[in-house]
Amino acid sequence: xSAIMLSGxxxxxxxxxxxxxxxxxxxxxxxxxxxxxxxxxxDESTAWYVRSIAGAAGKxxxxxxxxxxxxxxxxxxxxxxxxxLSADPTVHGVILQTPLPPGVRQEEAAGAxxxxxxxxxxxxxxxxxLAAGLPAFAPATAEAVVTLLDHHGVELRGRHVAVVGRxxxxxxxxxxxxxxxxxxxxxxxxxxxxxxxxxxxxxxxxAAVGRTGLITPDHVRREAVVxxxxxxxxxxxxxxxxxxxxxxxxxxxxxxxxxxxxxxTTALLLRHTVRAADVLTAGHQMP
Amino acid sequence: xSAIMLSGxxxxxxxxxxxxxxxxxxxxxxxxxxxxxxxxxxDESTAWYVRSIAGAAGKxxxxxxxxxxxxxxxxxxxxxxxxxLSADPTVHGVILQTPLPPGVRQEEAAGAxxxxxxxxxxxxxxxxxLAAGLPAFAPATAEAVVTLLDHHGVELRGRHVAVVGRxxxxxxxxxxxxxxxxxxxxxxxxxxxxxxxxxxxxxxxxAAVGRTGLITPDHVRREAVVxxxxxxxxxxxxxxxxxxxxxxxxxxxxxxxxxxxxxxTTALLLRHTVRAADVLTAGHQMP
Numbered sequence: 001x002s003a004i005m006l007s008g009x010x011x012x013x014x015x016x017x018x019x020x021x022x023x024x025x026x027x028x029x030x031x032x033x034x035x036x037x038x039x040x041x042x043d044e045s046t047a048w049y050v051r052s053i054a055g056a057a058g059k060x061x062x063x064x065x066x067x068x069x070x071x072x073x074x075x076x077x078x079x080x081x082x083x084x085l086s087a088d089p090t091v092h093g094v095i096l097q098t099p100l101p102p103g104v105r106q107e108e109a110a111g112a113x114x115x116x117x118x119x120x121x122x123x124x125x126x127x128x129x130l131a132a133g134l135p136a137f138a139p140a141t142a143e144a145v146v147t148l149l150d151h152h153g154v155e156l157r158g159r160h161v162a163v164v165g166r167x168x169x170x171x172x173x174x175x176x177x178x179x180x181x182x183x184x185x186x187x188x189x190x191x192x193x194x195x196x197x198x199x200x201x202x203x204x205x206x207a208a209v210g211r212t213g214l215i216t217p218d219h220v221r222r223e224a225v226v227x228x229x230x231x232x233x234x235x236x237x238x239x240x241x242x243x244x245x246x247x248x249x250x251x252x253x254x255x256x257x258x259x260x261x262x263x264x265t266t267a268l269l270l271r272h273t274v275r276a277a278d279v280l281t282a283g284h285q286m287p
Numbered sequence: 288x289s290a291i292m293l294s295g296x297x298x299x300x301x302x303x304x305x306x307x308x309x310x311x312x313x314x315x316x317x318x319x320x321x322x323x324x325x326x327x328x329x330d331e332s333t334a335w336y337v338r339s340i341a342g343a344a345g346k347x348x349x350x351x352x353x354x355x356x357x358x359x360x361x362x363x364x365x366x367x368x369x370x371x372l373s374a375d376p377t378v379h380g381v382i383l384q385t386p387l388p389p390g391v392r393q394e395e396a397a398g399a400x401x402x403x404x405x406x407x408x409x410x411x412x413x414x415x416x417l418a419a420g421l422p423a424f425a426p427a428t429a430e431a432v433v434t435l436l437d438h439h440g441v442e443l444r445g446r447h448v449a450v451v452g453r454x455x456x457x458x459x460x461x462x463x464x465x466x467x468x469x470x471x472x473x474x475x476x477x478x479x480x481x482x483x484x485x486x487x488x489x490x491x492x493x494a495a496v497g498r499t500g501l502i503t504p505d506h507v508r509r510e511a512v513v514x515x516x517x518x519x520x521x522x523x524x525x526x527x528x529x530x531x532x533x534x535x536x537x538x539x540x541x542x543x544x545x546x547x548x549x550x551x552t553t554a555l556l557l558r559h560t561v562r563a564a565d566v567l568t569a570g571h572q573m574p
Contacts, residue, residue, distance in 0.1 A: 105421075107416075107419035107420065107421055108421060123415075124412065124415035124416045124418070124419040124421060125411065125412045125415050126415065127414075127415040127418050127419060128410075128411035128412050128413065128414040128415025128416070128417075128418065129394075129411045129415070130415075131411070131414050131415065131418065131455065131459050132394035132411040132414060132455045133394065133455070134392075134394055134395060134411060157478060158478050158479065158480045159480075160480075160485070166466050168418065168419045168420070172418050172463070172466075175462075175474070176459070179453050179459075179474055179476070182476075182478040184473065184474070184475050184476070184478075184479040184480070184485060185473065185474050186471065186472065186473040186474075187462070187466055187471070187472050187473075188471050189466070189469070189471070191444060191445050191469035191471075192445065192471040193445045193446075193447075193471070198447070198471060201488075
């Protein structure tokens, strides 16, 4: 028996199509939606990832600029750039790419991104508003988890979800999104005693740790739904998830890597940018 | 066998003593610390509670004003008041008391409280910063839970804590504080299927629902530590917790109501106010 694969490709394509239509309408109205990715690293895999966002944006009719501040950028330069992009009326979405130079905290720096342009939900204000049930952009990866489960008709209400990982960009915001959907949520992490004992009681397991193959068949109960958020680089230049492929023999359903959560994440970043442009051109502002 | 009672009274007295000393030093330096509680309700039990805060503040050497906007105050009046108190250099702490008039969302209105004066952690920015591991005032009740457990030497690291209740003022922030202490945290709520099955696996149960006696012996495993955040009014004018008193026969330790979390909460509000005054008079500002 083998798990159903919960692909993200079809959903991502749907979101891109709908987003491209809206982007075209905005451009026709004289406001081409524009995303700026702020980069402050010489890391090659980051450069590759940012180019892939820019490529996807271009195909969707969204202008995507890369503001490369270099690997030695100071915290105040990064914040200054984010502040001026936040004030620039031609810019609708702003992403602060990690990693950042040593000593620059992403959570602190991202506080300079205006909420209404914070399309990857990196400003702590966005996370707080999300937790408080107020309108805000969620981090795209966290939203991709819930959107992908919805797309495949996985019920969340009243079910027990174990989130493995407590990062500010995935684990914590996905916990809030799941609570908002009436799931009972357990957040596990590196200090959790007997991780397998906890996760194997859950209906749904979300693995968001960044360690290849951490989640084995022992961590999952039979027929559980497993969401793999991991995107760990492999020696041969590919990607591996946080979930051991052998889990497919035990789980009821599993998201693939690549082609699962990651595919949806980029599409959601673009959707958020178009939504931000919609709101900003309508003259409203998120706080 | 009967549970150890984890009283909050001694801890509250300690915090008040330390806070009074600091308040006296600030007053001597020409800056008497000042707290303002904004009220917009005619509710009698709220008035009683606010007077009790003012009384405790007075005894600690903190000036406490009550800004009563009346039960018909509009959202913009409430936000306007919070904005001007945030700008007033003689004010160091600002609390927005609930309940609020129909149609006014506490989470939305509290966004007008400057972070540095948000001594009850009501601004969603404070919650987001807390979740992101950045300096911020936690809601006093949520912090009281963790502070009281620390005071009694209850280990949190690696232990499984079930938080019952997902409110913005208690359940969610206490979950973040517990995660920050390396606990594995499950958040349960009204839609949780078989609550007792979930909570009875936990080392520590935090009940923060507001329903008298919701947590019964069946919800708790033998020797568990139980924290009762409930303060439900009784017919005879007293207070009852969310935990059935019979739990004391099964749990290893239990916080009393009254005299547990609630006692510590007020003391922490005063400590926060003095800390805010310390920071503001030093010329620093929290974001």
